[in-house]
Amino acid sequence: MTSERLTGVPASPGRAAGVVVRMPARVPEPRTSRLTGDAEAAVRAVEEAAAQVEADLADRAGRASGTAADVLAVTAAMAADPTLAAGAARRVREDRLTPERAVWDAAGSVASQLESLGPPMSERARDVRDVRDRIVAALTGAAPPGVPDPGHPFVLVASDLAPADTAMLDPAVVVAVVTARGGPTSHMAILARALGIPAVVALPGAADLVDGEEVVVDGTVGSVLRSPSAEDVEHARDRVVAATFDGHAATRDGVAVDLVANVADPAEARAAAAAGARGVGLFRTEFCFLGRGEEPGIDEQVAAYRAVLSQFPGQRVVVRTLDAGADKPLRFLTPDHEDNPALGVRGLRTAVAHPDVLDRQLDAIARAAAAETAEVWVMAPMVATVDEARDFAAACEAHGLHQPGVMIETPAAALQARHVLAEVAFASLGTNDLTQYTMAADRDLAGVAALSTPWQPAVLELVRVACEGGAVHGAPVGVCGEAAADPLLAPVLVGLGVASLSMTPRALAEVADTLARVTRDECTELARLVLDRPTAEAARDAVRTRLLP
Template identity: 60%
Template sequence: MIVCGTGSRRNAVAVISGVGVSSGRAVGPVVRMPDPVAEPAAEARLADGADVAAESARIAAAAEQVRADLEHRATTAHGEGSAVLEATALMAADPTLVTAAQKKVDDGTAPARAVWEAAAEVQAMLESLGGYMAERARDVADVRDRIVAVLDGRPAPGVPDRDEPFVLVAHDLAPADTATLDPSTCLALVTEGGGPTSHTAILARALGLPAVVAAPGVLDLADGAVVLVDGALGTIEPNPSADTVAQVQALANREWTFDGTGRTADGHRVQLLANVGDPKGAAAAAEAGAEGVGLFRTEFCFLDRAEEPTVDEQVEQYRAVLEPFAGKKVVVRTLDAGADKPLPFLTDATEANPALGVRGYRTAVRHSEVLDHQLEAIARAATTSGTEVWVMAPMVSTAGEAADFVERAHAHGLATAGVMVEVPALALTADALMSAVAFASLGTNDLTQYTMAADRLLGDLAALNDAWQPAALRLVHLTAEAGVQAGRPVGVCGEAAADPALAVVLAGLGVTSLSMTARAIAEVATTLLSVTRDECVRLAELALSAPDARAARAAVHAQLPPLT
């Protein structure tokens, strides 16, 4: 049972603000993540006469225990958590960390300290590479803590095991932490650090949990304190009133349904599609009733490989994603390598600023054969899948580049070709773009980070890197208007589409389709059905005229009754 205080007490405690990364509201008692594993003393050395070989072997045994534990937990994890745990287990199995630590033991350093120092060196190396590799530094710290806990005979760090529902509060969450969350007991996630593209955000959306990140002050909340987490507004309200709790719990028990046709109350069509990244995700999206796929991320068959997969391998993988959507549209994005997804056979990991470097379609300048092989594979898979396959290229900056890609796609028999609009320059020249493509799809994650000059991987810039930013919404509007004038569909496939209130705004800006995590489709569909097309336009104008993201979000939410 949730016990709430009086109205006066509620007003006496300040609401904490952060960045909402997964919509929804939940009320529950705070459960704090336990303190992290303490750093072993810098002077920790082997005792005189210690068996160096045996101490060295303890590190390898501890790493193996961590690997086995993570792999076991992966078998019971929810949603995308299984893949995250498997990836962390692979890092525990990587000999790099263990070998480096064992060398330090040979020099007399105590095992736990040796692991800590070796991990610091591996983290520094990954952080120097930037992008995706820099994100893996957090995984190294997680593996380090687990190995040190085994060496010291302590329980592994992680999410507390509770039978009663709770709101999890932490400084940040390791991928293996978020991957083991049980949505039947964990009601919401709140972190002081992190950003919109952190593992916490991604897995919260996949699990359908309200989540707020980059929320300074949340660590001051006491264990057991009752809080209201609003993942759409990005707020944490301590000690909410009994009426508020009742309202939130009633909404939480509501059944969201989708009849297979996205539309507003007056029948204006907004196609509701799913973002998928592998065959398992495609099956889940089909089960959720998605009208098709608005973003098929093809990187899954390229990542963690030293060389390009063969055309036949790609055909088999793509067909497994396409087949659940026979008779429906599937928009396939060609390889988005570079930045946070480096590939050794295609990208340069030494780029000083990979987010602005050779990524996406730009890799085709030097490695055109990789794109041609992929287009061939997509065309072959499309022939036997029974789906309506569209294809688009990421990281396109000019109408000329778009025209070049369309020509290449047509050469491989792919008739419907378009591009991602992620670069502000392309949105600003959208009228010229539309004459070159059959459609366009807005990637709001990158579009926002480039518009706001805010690296989306930095938690400190999370407030800027918000798809509600009026500047980013203006670029969406400009692109959608150009699409209307040219008779070209313009969709959104960034995470913005999964926010029900923002989905209404996007529809008002002229977007014709929304693609999102499958779990969000029913709630977005219900929200769209609560407003007319004219109301969408009015709310979009409110957001465009706001001074910043927080004000835009608040103004729209205040006039959407189902979300208040």
């Protein structure tokens, strides 16, 4: 049988061969029928079902770690959101709808409101519908949404995956993920990379893949091969990098490259240390704050930060201050409503109205740093101006934190890097948001998934400009966005002047393996090659031709 290659958008690197298992159909829409019994009993049934779903998701969050735990905690909080329960209760009492129909309609109203806000809040509409399906399943006794369990390893194929499902994927069973929708920097893609599962998103023809057929998935280049030959399958297995990472990475001619880890909580810090990471390029501190109605106390923050710092004695840990807002709202810090929260009060901007929250966090970071031996650097998210960088550096200095830095996530910060980096000691490129803002493309929207890639020449040009700006002051510029975990893109980033690459620990070995096969001059040549290409696809193809057999 002749093989057929489908091409989508690469989302998580790696190759895998396996049989297709499709995601089961979602919970069916309940019929519109009227309540015949006690309305208050029906309201209580809704409340109990929502509480059951919240408890299940919270339990999953407790058993997960890092980004997966954060995603599950946010979804659990959504199940407990009184807006959904109140909307369902009103429909039961006033319209005499059955509990399941009332929940369905109430969730539809909430999801529509979120979609009207635009990205990134529109992304939460999918999560609302996932919670809706779980509550309806609890009310009707139907099977709840979830990843199938056929009893053998498989390639999971779906229209899209809710974060709550992706967070619980077992990489020993789900060898690859293919979706018809989504983008390369969506929560699903980020979680797949953290789990080391190859993934392709926005794949035309995904709906045609059938249960039981064998495919080869290449998440590095974004392809799915149908009816592969035995040689194709064997080649896919041979490309798996089995080597472990010993903490050191260098080009073929011996130029060292600093590979470090992204971590989101103490459990991920332990996993990163066990994977050979010799430091942390991005410590996300949101785990202390998410899912809470009030700010954690300083002592609680100190204990949490020390649990991460203690895993890296004598090594650099870059702590990012609270990145609230947009898709991570906090009731005590961010506005209740913004028409376009992706362009609103988020990251460092929350300190304008709440400088005390930043002050207390910097105090906690300083205390944790004093109690441990890790070399602590601190950076602020969502910086756009020189004034913001200068003010943040002064706030850090006031707390005895002498290595302040900024996230470069906006084109403004990249273009002004030579001025911004005159005020701080270092910068780290957050390529997920930098790509989103540069290309004006929602990272979760399948319709613009081809735009949502750091291979875009415009994005890579901004990386180059930012690195040149840092070089003026001898300030290192790293990458802590998901682009750092792409083994094809890593040598390009090094060639553009990036000083360090911070990634999910599972990607360290493969990125180190790729860098060991090229010289420093070849990295520079690859960088020139991609900047000279007019499109992201042409840039990726040019590097793939050079690096892959």
